[in-house]
Amino acid sequence: MKYISTRGGEAGFESSLAILQGIAPDGGLLVPDELPQVSESELRALSRRSYPERVADILARFLTDYRPDELLDYARQAYAEDRFDPSPAPVVGLNKYLNREFVLELWHGPTGAFKDMALQILPHLLTAAVRKTGSRDRVAILAATSGDTGKAALEGFRDIPGTDVVVFYPEKGVSDAQRRQMTTQEGANCHVVAVEGNFDDAQAGVKAIFQDPELSGELAAAGIRLSSANSINWGRLAPQVAYYFSAYCDLLAANVLEPGERINFVVPTGNFGNILAAWYALRMGLPIRRLICASNRNKVLSDFIRNGTYDRRREFFRTLSPSMDILVSSNLERLLFELAGRDPAPVRNWMADLRDKGQYTIDAQSLRRLQEVFVGGFADDQGTTKSIRELYDRLDHVFDPHTAVGFNVYERYAARSGDAARTVFVATASPYKFCPAVCDALYGNGFSRGRGEPALVEALARESGLPAPSWLQDMAGKPVLHDRKIDRNRMKDEVRRILLKSED
Numbered sequence: 001m002k003y004i005s006t007r008g009g010e011a012g013f014e015s016s017l018a019i020l021q022g023i024a025p026d027g028g029l030l031v032p033d034e035l036p037q038v039s040e041s042e043l044r045a046l047s048r049r050s051y052p053e054r055v056a057d058i059l060a061r062f063l064t065d066y067r068p069d070e071l072l073d074y075a076r077q078a079y080a081e082d083r084f085d086p087s088p089a090p091v092v093g094l095n096k097y098l099n100r101e102f103v104l105e106l107w108h109g110p111t112g113a114f115k116d117m118a119l120q121i122l123p124h125l126l127t128a129a130v131r132k133t134g135s136r137d138r139v140a141i142l143a144a145t146s147g148d149t150g151k152a153a154l155e156g157f158r159d160i161p162g163t164d165v166v167v168f169y170p171e172k173g174v175s176d177a178q179r180r181q182m183t184t185q186e187g188a189n190c191h192v193v194a195v196e197g198n199f200d201d202a203q204a205g206v207k208a209i210f211q212d213p214e215l216s217g218e219l220a221a222a223g224i225r226l227s228s229a230n231s232i233n234w235g236r237l238a239p240q241v242a243y244y245f246s247a248y249c250d251l252l253a254a255n256v257l258e259p260g261e262r263i264n265f266v267v268p269t270g271n272f273g274n275i276l277a278a279w280y281a282l283r284m285g286l287p288i289r290r291l292i293c294a295s296n297r298n299k300v301l302s303d304f305i306r307n308g309t310y311d312r313r314r315e316f317f318r319t320l321s322p323s324m325d326i327l328v329s330s331n332l333e334r335l336l337f338e339l340a341g342r343d344p345a346p347v348r349n350w351m352a353d354l355r356d357k358g359q360y361t362i363d364a365q366s367l368r369r370l371q372e373v374f375v376g377g378f379a380d381d382q383g384t385t386k387s388i389r390e391l392y393d394r395l396d397h398v399f400d401p402h403t404a405v406g407f408n409v410y411e412r413y414a415a416r417s418g419d420a421a422r423t424v425f426v427a428t429a430s431p432y433k434f435c436p437a438v439c440d441a442l443y444g445n446g447f448s449r450g451r452g453e454p455a456l457v458e459a460l461a462r463e464s465g466l467p468a469p470s471w472l473q474d475m476a477g478k479p480v481l482h483d484r485k486i487d488r489n490r491m492k493d494e495v496r497r498i499l500l501k502s503e504d
């Protein structure tokens with residue numbers, strides 16, 4: 001299998017090079033030249049396997065220049081029991097008697113958000129890619145983060161020989177816990193920088209760095225190659241496809257589903273990586289009915305799914321679900337490529353319109369294909385808070401604000417459509433990552449004001465019955481090691497400063 005660019009430029013890369021490269025040379029995103037298929041009998045066989053075996057099986061279909069036993073070894077290390085407590089991707093029933101609604105909990109990893117699902121295995125895939133391509137370069141992993149990718153990338157790549165990690169986060173765009181997770185990061189190869197701006201600024205800055213021939217020339221001369229830890233990297237997406245298969249397999253194994261029964265997934269969405277992985281699973285043969293794409297008040301995707309116009313020219317809001325505060329969802333480009341029947345010409349035009357006019361409108365046929373599967377909706381902070389409260393009252397279950405956005409959107413969709421298909425809610429973060437917002441929802445607005453983090457953690461532990469995660473305890477009392485803050489136009493210089501040790 002080879003990897004091609006969504007914009008049609010020169011590519012045809014092996015999977016290892018696609019992972020090493022992160023982004024296509026023409027600025028497009030790399031995608032496999034065909035989508036592998038998983039048959040119903042293969043799905044049944046997978047349902048008897050462990051999580052690492054399921055991941056290795058799915059990855060082997062995409063990463064054809066990695067050996068299956070090699071992938072299994074990486075998956076076993078990445079998803080080991082001491083990293084995911086109690087397991088990587090458990091499916092939890094919400095109502096014992098109805099057996100209709102389930103939660104896929106993806107936040108049991110070392111940093112408390114679903115980004116760990118890919119970023120624990122990506123370092124294995126990437127260091128192997130360096131070997132496979134015969135490269136002698138050091139790899140510098142760049143990441144822009146809306147809060148969770150940064151920490152997960154730092155944790156995944158910390159002290160991995162031959163690598164550096166540089167994380168840019170929006171100075172005012174992350175929760176306190178997210179910021180402290182990153183600024184206290186240990187590891188000689190870890191670099192964390194605050195950017196004055198929002199996530200879109202940070203992401204645009206990173207993309208510009210990738211497309212800067214001058215800088216990549218300077219880095220190449222110093223034996224350094226850039227790669228990406230954002231979901232523009234195929235190595236982030238492929239492991240995410242696996243947990244959709246795994247969730248379905250768990251429900252098959254529990255005899256909840258009829259063979260072939262189609263189910264819905266509800267996905268709180270920002271950069272469109274997570275939900276895109278679900279769409280790939282669908283195209284590979286996983287029986288999926290609807291994908292419910294849930295946004296917060298930055299509802300650019302929800303509008304797009306409804307009317308086919310993607311318009312980023314709008315106010316940017318900071319919300320209680322900061323990891324979804326995004327107006328330019330990078331991975332949508334991969335879906336556009338598919339909706340256009342894998343023709344790169346319209347994709348190039350739409351992306352040019354986005355750059356030049358701040359918006360684009362897809363054709364009627366592509367819109368129809370989009371709406372066959374995707375349902376869009378959004379919840380504001382008030383709705384998010386209300387959902388956290390109601391879910392607690394009704395189900396005795398505490399969810400983080402991102403996951404709550406998904407519930408809020410789904411409830412209105414279900415009422416409107418009468419869709420009674422079994423539904424899996426993707427839970428993307430531990431509620432402990434957003435203690436103040438969750439406590440305010442549970443105990444009443446204003447509760448968190450004037451209370452310190454330990455008091456809030458204790459209050460949340462009491463109400464939720466969830467043990468406080470180990471990353472939270474580890475963080476307490478750690479000194480801040482990264483306090484650098486830069487203007488958003490200085491990201492390139494910052495990369496030079498860090499990687500080439502150049503002072504200006």
Ligand SMILES: *Cc1c(COP(=O)(O)O)cnc(C)c1O
Nearest residue numbers: 148270271272273274323428429
């Ligand atoms: C990153 C993130 C999201 C959004 O995921 P995308 O793949 O960017 O759509 C949602 N919730 C949480 C907690 C996240 O960290």
